[in-house]
Amino acid sequence: MTKILLLSSLLASILFARENPFFSTSENQIHSTTSQEDTQKPPLTTMTYNFPNHSRVLKEVTFTFQNLDGTTETRKLEIDQSIDWRAPLILSQSNEKSVKKSIPITAAPACDLGFIQFSASKNHLTIMTKDPMIRNFSLSDPSSVAIDFKHAGVFETYQKELSSIPFTKVTVTNHQQFARATITLDGQHTCKISTINSGISVVCK
Numbered sequence: 001m002t003k004i005l006l007l008s009s010l011l012a013s014i015l016f017a018r019e020n021p022f023f024s025t026s027e028n029q030i031h032s033t034t035s036q037e038d039t040q041k042p043p044l045t046t047m048t049y050n051f052p053n054h055s056r057v058l059k060e061v062t063f064t065f066q067n068l069d070g071t072t073e074t075r076k077l078e079i080d081q082s083i084d085w086r087a088p089l090i091l092s093q094s095n096e097k098s099v100k101k102s103i104p105i106t107a108a109p110a111c112d113l114g115f116i117q118f119s120a121s122k123n124h125l126t127i128m129t130k131d132p133m134i135r136n137f138s139l140s141d142p143s144s145v146a147i148d149f150k151h152a153g154v155f156e157t158y159q160k161e162l163s164s165i166p167f168t169k170v171t172v173t174n175h176q177q178f179a180r181a182t183i184t185l186d187g188q189h190t191c192k193i194s195t196i197n198s199g200i201s202v203v204c205k
Contacts, residue, residue, distance in 0.1 A: 053187025120164035
């Protein structure tokens with residue numbers, strides 16, 4: 001009889017016990033939590049983004065925006081078009097029509113050091129010389145291309161500013177048994193260097 005009473009008491013305590021004593025058993029007292037963050041933000045006017053100088057193709061743009069109910073949503077815009085990294089990308093929500101600014105390209109410059117001449121037009125630089133090329137290599141700081149020619153003559157360091165994008169400056173230095181022409185670029189470029197009848201051709205992309 002005692003065992004039956006104990007068993008009955010144990011079952012009754014299990015039935016009436018709360019799953020968690022620290023939470024109320026009344027559903028009316030359970031409230032959802034909402035963010036009270038201020039959603040008032042300044043209006044979007046115009047923003048610009050400057051591309052790194054090694055970028056060439058804009059593949060896509062991703063927009064993440066906040067909805068009226070506070071949730072966030074992401075949309076991806078496929079573009080896949082070539083770009084000029086020198087011109088900034090303009091993001092605007094204005095009624096005014098944006099005007100695309102073109103980058104002026106001046107007339108092709110030329111410089112002459114006697115045994116070597118340089119002529120640039122847009123992305124093509126022609127180096128006219130009878131001295132054979134020994135080697136060429138790229139430099140990163142600043143971004144430039146160095147070309148060594150077999151030349152035994154003595155001369156002072158020669159430097160000339162160029163104004164044909166992407167070429168900004170050429171420097172010719174004496175290294176006793178060879179001369180080095182260093183062509184400074186306006187950013188990172190892929191350059192193709194080849195031998196032509198008049199000397200060397202440098203084409204940058």
